[in-house]
Amino acid sequence: MSKHSTDAAARSEKPNDGQEVTDGRYLYCLVDPTAAEGAEITARGVEDAPVYVVRERGVAAIVHDCERTYGTEPPDTDLLTQRVLRHQQVVDAASEVFGTPLPMRFNTVFEGGNAGVTGWIRDQYDRIRGGLCSFAGTREYRISLLWDPTSFEDGAEDRDGKLRKIQQRQRQAGTGKAFLLEKQYDKRLRELKSERRTELTAALKRTVEPTARELQEQESNVSPSETPDPADREQIARVAVLADETDEAELGSRLDRLVERDGVSVRFTGPWPPYTFAPDLG
Amino acid sequence: MKPTKDDTHAIVELLDVLLREGAVIQADVVVTVADIPLIGISLRATIAGMTTMTEYGMFEQWDTTHRRRTSADERTKPPSERR
Numbered sequence: 397m398s399k400h401s402t403d404a405a406a407r408s409e410k411p412n413d414g415q416e417v418t419d420g421r422y423l424y425c426l427v428d429p430t431a432a433e434g435a436e437i438t439a440r441g442v443e444d445a446p447v448y449v450v451r452e453r454g455v456a457a458i459v460h461d462c463e464r465t466y467g468t469e470p471p472d473t474d475l476l477t478q479r480v481l482r483h484q485q486v487v488d489a490a491s492e493v494f495g496t497p498l499p500m501r502f503n504t505v506f507e508g509g510n511a512g513v514t515g516w517i518r519d520q521y522d523r524i525r526g527g528l529c530s531f532a533g534t535r536e537y538r539i540s541l542l543w544d545p546t547s548f549e550d551g552a553e554d555r556d557g558k559l560r561k562i563q564q565r566q567r568q569a570g571t572g573k574a575f576l577l578e579k580q581y582d583k584r585l586r587e588l589k590s591e592r593r594t595e596l597t598a599a600l601k602r603t604v605e606p607t608a609r610e611l612q613e614q615e616s617n618v619s620p621s622e623t624p625d626p627a628d629r630e631q632i633a634r635v636a637v638l639a640d641e642t643d644e645a646e647l648g649s650r651l652d653r654l655v656e657r658d659g660v661s662v663r664f665t666g667p668w669p670p671y672t673f674a675p676d677l678g
Numbered sequence: 679m680k681p682t683k684d685d686t687h688a689i690v691e692l693l694d695v696l697l698r699e700g701a702v703i704q705a706d707v708v709v710t711v712a713d714i715p716l717i718g719i720s721l722r723a724t725i726a727g728m729t730t731m732t733e734y735g736m737f738e739q740w741d742t743t744h745r746r747r748t749s750a751d752e753r754t755k756p757p758s759e760r761r
Contacts, residue, residue, distance in 0.1 A: 417709050426701075465709055480696050481689070501700035505709045512707040527701075537681055538691055648679045655679075665688040666681040674701040 414465035419509040421450070421459040424486045425669065426517075427494035428528045429456035439489035442466070442482045447489075450510050452517040455524050458490045458497070459513060465505045487669055496531045496641075498524065498677075499669040520677050527675055534609060535641045535667035539651065540616075541600045542629035542661040545589055552588055559584050596660055597633040603654045607647045610638040612672050629661055636672040 422442065429435070429451055437458055441447040445460035466479055483502050490497050506512045517524060553559045562584060566577040597613075605611060614634040639647055644667065651662050682688050 415709060420709070423703075477689075477693065480693055483696060484692060499700045501698075501702055502696045504700075504703060506707050507709055508707050516703070516707055538695075540687075644681065648681065652679050662679075663687050664679055664681045665683060665691050667683075668692070668695065671695045671699040674699070676702045 414467040416464050417462065417505055417507050419507060419512070420462040420464070421457075421506040421509065421513050422462045423500050423504045423506060423513065424458040424460075424483060425490055425497035425499045426524055426528065427456050427458060427490050427497045428454065428525075428532065429494060430454055432494050435493045437486065437489050437493060439486050440482070441486050442479045447486055450513050452514040453521065455517050455521065455528065456494070457513050457517065458486060459506075459510075462505060466503050491669060496528075496534055497669050498527050498531065498674055499671050523675070523677060527677075531638075531670050531673070533640055533642070534638050534670060535644070536670045536672055537637045537639060537644070537647060537664065537666035538614075538668065539600065539604065539635050539637065539665075540631050540663040541596060541633040541635075542631050542663070543593075543596060543659070544629050544661075546628070547659070548589060548592060549585060552585060556584070556588055559588070593632045596658060599654060599658055600633055600635065600662075603650050604635065604637050604647060607639050607643040607650065608637045609640065610673055612636045614672075638670055638673045641667060 422445070424441070424447070427449075429449065436449055437447045439447060441460040445462065447458060447460050450457045450459055466476075480502055487497060487499055506516065508515070553563060559581065562577055562581045566574050566581065569577055601611065601613075612635065614636055616631050616634050637647070648664065651664055654660065655662060683692075
């Protein structure tokens with residue numbers, strides 16, 4: 397933690413409502429202003445704060461003035477949701493005007509006014525310009541792959557000789573042996589499902605790779621209880637793809653073909669700024 | 679298919695992404711960055727109960743603009759390419 401953040405934490409009177417800051421600037425994203433000289437952002441920022449553009453040569457920062465950071469333990473999640481969505485709305489508005497931004501993580505706050513922001517941009521100028529140039533014309537898309545394991549189980553015996561053999565032996569066995577064979581059946585079915593999940597994940601990657609400048613596999617960590625699926629589908633993979641915005645339709649068509657061919661479902665979200673692929677800046 | 683930004687899944691994903699990802703700045707003049715993965719988890723649970731992202735009224739404008747542009751694109755295509 398820097399000296400500034402230690403001082404700010406010590407000054408804070410309401411820790412759950414963020415830290416007090418001196419001449420703070422909440423930073424939404426960095427953009428390339430050269431294609432839209434003099435342009436401004438009309439969207440309102442988090443909690444309706446007026447948003448404006450701070451320019452430093454070929455880099456511009458989209459900011460609003462603030463006296464505190466946002467608390468990491470807000471009184472209700474609804475409030476944090478509103479703040480996060482408003483943050484995204486500003487980033488979207490900046491993308492419309494200036495093209496692909498370098499997006500900041502929510503709650504990135506500078507001290508020291510506009511001079512603090514521009515001083516930092518000067519220090520990091522080449523890296524920021526390099527990032528803006530390399531992401532120009534791209535967008536991030538998120539794809540989740542889902543399948544219905546029940547229909548796979550229903551047809552498993554037709555496809556797998558080992559399962560059929562275990563099933564036949566079960567019919568002829570006594571109670572004790574049938575129980576053990578049932579365990580073998582379940583184990584074999586688990587193996588087949590695991591193989592199929594791996595095949596489908598590979599198929600998803602092959603499908604999107606031709607349109608992807610970069611691809612990153614994500615943790616498949618959103619449990620069904622958090623996002624109930626009406627069709628009881630199981631999420632088996634998530635990927636983030638950085639693609640040219642002109643390839644969006646092609647990416648969608650390729651996903652359509654995957655769904656049709658392999659009987660899976662996909663959730664396709666975007667276009668987002670390159671959150672996953674944005675570099676960390678010193 | 680077309681990507682979406684306005685359904686429940688998209689907002690859950692957005693919260694997940696925004697609270698965990700995006701450029702992180704290491705500098706003396708930066709006071710804080712988001713460090714709230716636990717809140718991200720409870721947010722996902724909250725949002726999962728919502729019907730659509732537009733309940734928050736945040737993306738209605740985006741959605742309207744996007745749909746208008748999409749239908750304009752469709753109109754400019756020759757009939758053979760329209761879906």
